Amino acid sequence: MPALLELQGITKVYRMGDVDVPALKGVSLTVEKGDFVAIMGASGSGKSTLMNIIGCLDRPSAGRYLLDGRDVSNLSRAELARTRNTLLGFVFQSFNLLARTSATENVELPLVYAGVASAERRTRAEEALTKVGLGTRLDHHPAQLSGGQQQRVAIARALVNRPQLLLADEPTGALDSATSLEVMALLQGLGDQGITVVMVTHEPDIAAYAQRVLVMKDGLVTSDTRQRPKRAGAEAA
Amino acid sequence: MSPLQIIRVAVRALLRNTLRSFLTALGIIIGVAAVIAMVAIGEGAKREVEETFAAMGTNLLIVMSGSNTSGGARGGFGSQPTLTFDDLKAMQQEVSSVSLAAPVLRLNAQLQSEDQNWMTTVQGTTPDYLQIRRWKASSGAVLTPSDNDSRAKVVLLGQTAAEKLFGGGDPLGQLVRIKGVPFQVIGVLEKKGQSPNGQDYDDVALVPLSTFRERLQPSLGNFIPGVIFVSVRSSGETGKAQRQLTDLLRDRHRLGARAEDDFSIRNLQETANAQQQGADTLSALLASIAAVSLLVGGIGIMNIMLVSVTERTREIGIRMAIGATPLQIMAQFLAESLALALVGGLVGVALGTGIAQLLSDKMGWTVVMRADIALVATLFSGLVGVGFGLYPAQKAARMDPITALRFE
Numbered sequence: 094m095p096a097l098l099e100l101q102g103i104t105k106v107y108r109m110g111d112v113d114v115p116a117l118k119g120v121s122l123t124v125e126k127g128d129f130v131a132i133m134g135a136s137g138s139g140k141s142t143l144m145n146i147i148g149c150l151d152r153p154s155a156g157r158y159l160l161d162g163r164d165v166s167n168l169s170r171a172e173l174a175r176t177r178n179t180l181l182g183f184v185f186q187s188f189n190l191l192a193r194t195s196a197t198e199n200v201e202l203p204l205v206y207a208g209v210a211s212a213e214r215r216t217r218a219e220e221a222l223t224k225v226g227l228g229t230r231l232d233h234h235p236a237q238l239s240g241g242q243q244q245r246v247a248i249a250r251a252l253v254n255r256p257q258l259l260l261a262d263e264p265t266g267a268l269d270s271a272t273s274l275e276v277m278a279l280l281q282g283l284g285d286q287g288i289t290v291v292m293v294t295h296e297p298d299i300a301a302y303a304q305r306v307l308v309m310k311d312g313l314v315t316s317d318t319r320q321r322p323k324r325a326g327a328e329a330a
Numbered sequence: 331m332s333p334l335q336i337i338r339v340a341v342r343a344l345l346r347n348t349l350r351s352f353l354t355a356l357g358i359i360i361g362v363a364a365v366i367a368m369v370a371i372g373e374g375a376k377r378e379v380e381e382t383f384a385a386m387g388t389n390l391l392i393v394m395s396g397s398n399t400s401g402g403a404r405g406g407f408g409s410q411p412t413l414t415f416d417d418l419k420a421m422q423q424e425v426s427s428v429s430l431a432a433p434v435l436r437l438n439a440q441l442q443s444e445d446q447n448w449m450t451t452v453q454g455t456t457p458d459y460l461q462i463r464r465w466k467a468s469s470g471a472v473l474t475p476s477d478n479d480s481r482a483k484v485v486l487l488g489q490t491a492a493e494k495l496f497g498g499g500d501p502l503g504q505l506v507r508i509k510g511v512p513f514q515v516i517g518v519l520e521k522k523g524q525s526p527n528g529q530d531y532d533d534v535a536l537v538p539l540s541t542f543r544e545r546l547q548p549s550l551g552n553f554i555p556g557v558i559f560v561s562v563r564s565s566g567e568t569g570k571a572q573r574q575l576t577d578l579l580r581d582r583h584r585l586g587a588r589a590e591d592d593f594s595i596r597n598l599q600e601t602a603n604a605q606q607q608g609a610d611t612l613s614a615l616l617a618s619i620a621a622v623s624l625l626v627g628g629i630g631i632m633n634i635m636l637v638s639v640t641e642r643t644r645e646i647g648i649r650m651a652i653g654a655t656p657l658q659i660m661a662q663f664l665a666e667s668l669a670l671a672l673v674g675g676l677v678g679v680a681l682g683t684g685i686a687q688l689l690s691d692k693m694g695w696t697v698v699m700r701a702d703i704a705l706v707a708t709l710f711s712g713l714v715g716v717g718f719g720l721y722p723a724q725k726a727a728r729m730d731p732i733t734a735l736r737f738e
Contacts, residue, residue, distance in 0.1 A: 178653020
């Protein structure tokens with residue numbers, strides 16, 4: 094399988110006043126297309142920083158980051174935005190949907206910035222929502238949806254522009270175990286469609302659904318194991 | 331992202347907080363309404379001045395006799411008759427820039443019709459006077475040279491005098507007694523309105539100059555105690571005519587180089603220009619005060635947009651994570667402030683027009699609506715929206731998506 098992500102000696106240093114605080118101390122990592130990777134670690138281990146760099150929300154202080162064969166370590170803010178729009182999808186712990194905006198319109202948002210015409214936007218947004226099982230709640234606002242449903246809207250939004258990579262930051266952190274399972278089943282299904290998933294979590298139960306688990310400590314990857322993932326689909330069904 | 335899409339998103343964001351959007355736009359609404367109403371009033375004042383001077387006659391010089399000095403007390407202009415009918419003839423014939431000159435002799439007298447009487451100003455003058463003042467009869471005839479030659483006992487009444495003497499009745503052909511002498515009414519003059527200092531032009535009775543001198547004020551001899559109205563060939567020549575007349579009269583009156591003029595010449599064009607300038611200044615002053623309030627409206631927009639950007643930090647973070655470029659974020663917030671200002675501007679134009687109309691209808695003020703000012707005010711309010719929206723929009727566009735996403 095070709096590599097989708099290739100990180101070479103990535104470091105990130107934050108300046109806090111006069112002190113340089115290293116968050117990443119040289120991470121090298123390759124992730125193949127279709128893989129499902131969980132990144133674990135205590136808070137302050139650098140997992141969020143790594144996630145931000147992989148997600149093109151932040152630039153590394155040093156090192157090279159190839160995304161889908163292209164060096165993205167030194168792109169401008171606008172180019173990073175376009176990269177996020179076309180190659181990446183985000184799922185957050187707190188869903189981050191726009192309030193007072195219908196599910197369909199939330200899902201349409203990435204397509205708006207991609208310049209997709211209105212009619213096609215609507216069709217694709219409705220398709221994406223149907224795929225995550227919300228075909229009957231297209232016009233509901235986030236406040237009218239349960240947590241699990243909101244996270245599924247967020248997943249639909251992350252997938253609507255057909256990204257290569259889905260980044261999930263504690264996607265089940267705000268959900269109960271039953272709905273967590275539904276979300277994990279959705280994420281596991283993505284590998285079959287060739288979409289790579291990178292997920293940050295601190296819960297071993299959740300990491301168990303991934304195919305590969307990275308553990309971080311003090312800005313370095315300290316363990317990298319492949320495992321036979323627990324299947325969420327069967328239990329959810 | 332198409333412009334239409336940007337506007338749609340902006341309008342939705344504004345409608346989400348209708349009251350706040352309205353209050354923010356109110357600053358612009360009031361500013362633009364003030365500009366529109368003030369300019370309408372200023373322009374109205376200008377037009378009133380113009381009309382007043384147009385009523386007096388254009389390209390007009392007024393020549394008056396000088397002052398007398400007796401026992402150290404100096405009288406005003408006209409207190410000592412120095413102008414003669416020979417002077418008048420010279421003015422008419424020797425000054426190239428003068429097209430017409432007409433003397434006006436005045437006398438206050440009690441006029442008597444069959445059943446009314448009325449104190450008014452009787453003026454003895456020539457047919458040229460009516461031409462200089464561009465004054466026509468609304469009914470009947472005007473004075474003719476032959477009336478003057480034959481010393482006809484005929485009178486032309488101003489609107490006010492005619493009304494006071496004859497009420498609603500037809501004055502034509504009726505007799506009016508002036509100092510006991512019967513005059514026949516040959517015509518009524520059309521309405522002229524008021525002079526700049528509020529004197530009623532229409533409270534007047536005109537008789538032929540020759541009749542006036544023979545019947546009403548026989549003691550004058552060759553002197554003209556009243557004024558001479560002079561019409562200049564073109565408005566650009568009033569200054570020249572004034573100089574030429576001064577030279578002529580000083581020469582004729584044999585005044586030495588050091589002697590003061592024993593006459594005075596008033597240049598109404600200059601007075602008109604001065605008044606016009608006064609009205610222009612008023613207009614500019616009103617408009618600039620109004621423009622300041624528009625600026626204050628702009629500051630209001632900036633203030634609210636800054637609050638809005640801070641409040642929506644998380645939304646900005648989400649949009650950025652999803653792929654909005656800094657430029658797209660900036661366009662969105664600029665569109666919001668522009669929409670606020672433009673809608674405010676349009677409502678302001680409507681409101682200002684309404685206020686001006688109300689002042690005109692209820693208070694009788696002269697107002698002049700100018701479409702170009704409405705257009706400029708609307709465009710300017712749009713400019714204010716963009717200008718004051720720029721900083722908040724930049725602030726939004728420069729946000730770091732990670733920090734913005736974490737914002738609670």
